[in-house]
Amino acid sequence: MKETAQKIFRETLRALNIHDALERHLAREGSIIRAGRTEVDLRDYREIVAIVYGKGAYAMAQSLDALLAPQFAYDRIVVGPAPPKRELPGWRTFAGGHPVPNEGSFAAGRAILQRLQKCDERTLILFLLSGGGSSIVESPLPMVSHPDAASTIADFRKFNAALTGCGAAIEQINIIRRHVSATKGGRLAAAAPASMKLTYGVSDVPLGEENSLGSGPTLPDGSTLGDAERVIREYSLREKLRAHFVLILSQHDLTHAAHHACESRGYACVCDAETDNMPLEKAADHLLKMLEQQKAMCAGHRVAVIAGGEVSSPVTGDGVGGRNSAFVLACVPKIAGKKITVLSVGTDGIDGNSPAAGAVADGESLGRARAAGLDPGDFARRSDAYSFFERLGDTIVTGPTGNNIRDLRVLLAEPD
Numbered sequence: 250m251k252e253t254a255q256k257i258f259r260e261t262l263r264a265l266n267i268h269d270a271l272e273r274h275l276a277r278e279g280s281i282i283r284a285g286r287t288e289v290d291l292r293d294y295r296e297i298v299a300i301v302y303g304k305g306a307y308a309m310a311q312s313l314d315a316l317l318a319p320q321f322a323y324d325r326i327v328v329g330p331a332p333p334k335r336e337l338p339g340w341r342t343f344a345g346g347h348p349v350p351n352e353g354s355f356a357a358g359r360a361i362l363q364r365l366q367k368c369d370e371r372t373l374i375l376f377l378l379s380g381g382g383s384s385i386v387e388s389p390l391p392m393v394s395h396p397d398a399a400s401t402i403a404d405f406r407k408f409n410a411a412l413t414g415c416g417a418a419i420e421q422i423n424i425i426r427r428h429v430s431a432t433k434g435g436r437l438a439a440a441a442p443a444s445m446k447l448t449y450g451v452s453d454v455p456l457g458e459e460n461s462l463g464s465g466p467t468l469p470d471g472s473t474l475g476d477a478e479r480v481i482r483e484y485s486l487r488e489k490l491r492a493h494f495v496l497i498l499s500q501h502d503l504t505h506a507a508h509h510a511c512e513s514r515g516y517a518c519v520c521d522a523e524t525d526n527m528p529l530e531k532a533a534d535h536l537l538k539m540l541e542q543q544k545a546m547c548a549g550h551r552v553a554v555i556a557g558g559e560v561s562s563p564v565t566g567d568g569v570g571g572r573n574s575a576f577v578l579a580c581v582p583k584i585a586g587k588k589i590t591v592l593s594v595g596t597d598g599i600d601g602n603s604p605a606a607g608a609v610a611d612g613e614s615l616g617r618a619r620a621a622g623l624d625p626g627d628f629a630r631r632s633d634a635y636s637f638f639e640r641l642g643d644t645i646v647t648g649p650t651g652n653n654i655r656d657l658r659v660l661l662a663e664p665d
Contacts, residue, residue: 250588250589250611251590251592251611253514254590255609256510257510257592258507260510262647264510265506267451267651270451271309271449273497274495275313275449275495276316277291277316280292282316284449285493289373291317294445297317297321297323298325298364298365299313299327299374299377300361300374300377300437301325301326302326302327302357302382302385302386303378303379304330304347304381305651306328307329307334308652309377309451313377314337324364326340327343328353329342329343330344330346330347330649331344331649332344345357346384346385347385347599348381349406350385350387350405350406351402354384354385354386354387355387357387358386358387358432359388361386362388366440369443370443370444372445373445374446375447376447376448376467377449378450378467379652379653380452380597380653382466383422383426387405387430389405389431390429409426434466435467437466437467448467448493449496450494450497452498452500452655498652500655503657504555507555507557508520515551516550516553517543517551517553518552518553518554518555519539519543519554519555521554521555522558524556525558527561529560529572529576529579537583537660540554540589540662544664550664551662553659555657555658555660556660557655557656558655564632565631566631568631569603570603570632570635571599571634573595573606573608573658574600574637574644576658577591577592577609578610578628578629578634581614581618584614585616586612590609590659590661590662591609591610591660592607592609592657592660593607593608593656593658593659594606596650596653596655597649597653598649598650599649604635605646608635608644609643614641614643618641621641
């Protein structure tokens with residue numbers, strides 16, 4: 250079942266193709282492109298500017314070129330978590346830091362803000378965002394800037410490291426980020442107030458919380474969104490607004506693809522939507538209970554439980570790993586001796602500070618660990634889940650996938 254779980258994961262990744270998704274949502278017919286139900290004529294604008302960043306930035310940039318070039322010229326900035334593997338002609342390229350910003354993040358933030366300040370009512374701005382953008386592009390607000398630029402970078406790195414390691418939910422982390430950054434909380438949209446802005450997102454945040462994607466660079470701060478919507482309704486402003494947001498891939502696409510991959514292999518599958526941001530141990534107990542309930546309802550059949558989103562996993566040691574391998578490690582003693590397999594992976598191919606996307610375990614993992622002299626509890630206390638599974642040969646290594654649509658957990662069970 251461990252091999253099956255990994256095949257389900259890789260099949261799910263293949264189904265989440267950025268180019269196909271962008272083509273569906275931004276398909277061009279002549280000079281007309283779409284943003285949801287809004288149609289925009291490219292000929293109406295003096296210039297087109299593309300701002301693309303996040304873990305899926307390079308795939309999104311290449312897809313945009315395929316859709317627009319060479320018929321339409323546009324100014325282009327792209328920022329990924331590492332340099333692109335091959336040259337992207339025409340793009341001004343930056344490599345930002347993740348999970349904490351680096352010098353490239355700050356250089357990209359400055360370049361983007363400077364470019365947006367030159368835009369006017371005859372400018373069309375295309376924002377293509379994917380997960381990881383909160384650290385990959387950064388620029389501090391003037392009121393929190395230190396006069397020494399080097400100190401600012403060091404301070405923001407410490408600040409982000411503290412945020413990402415404290416166990417807070419991503420939306421809580423992004424609330425704080427939006428109050429100290431010039432590139433978040435709608436401030437990139439505000440940097441070009443007169444321009445038409447279209448944002449296309451590959452989301453690594455819960456549905457309905459899109460202002461947490463990259464900490465909402467082109468969306469209003471969530472704390473004032475309700476007030477803004479009331480004003481929009483009262484004065485019939487929706488059709489007059491000059492900024493639109495379209496999700497091209499989200500957690501729904503992730504769980505749908507995984508569900509299809511499970512059912513095609515004969516598993517009676519259900520999806521969970523409750524474990525997002527749950528503490529790790531609680532999430533493990535919840536999903537394993539769901540799996541047992543599914544077994545009882547579908548006696549004699551293979552069953553599966555699929556979950557997307559992220560679990561809360563505070564860092565308690567200086568080991569190697571992330572929340573995905575930590576989740577699987579928490580399940581190891583709970584599934585010992587049972588015909589159950591648990592997989593948890595990041596769709597970006599990166600789990601915390603490890604070189605793996607996550608890990609997989611089954612009912613024999615605890616026995617194998619004990620035979621090798623490995624104590625799961627000790628590895629958990631040291632936040633060293635990657636090392637535990639690496640010694641068992643059960644890490645899942647994909648390398649950076651160029652995508653990021655939240656984490657995926659797959660639990661499989663064979664009939665007793």
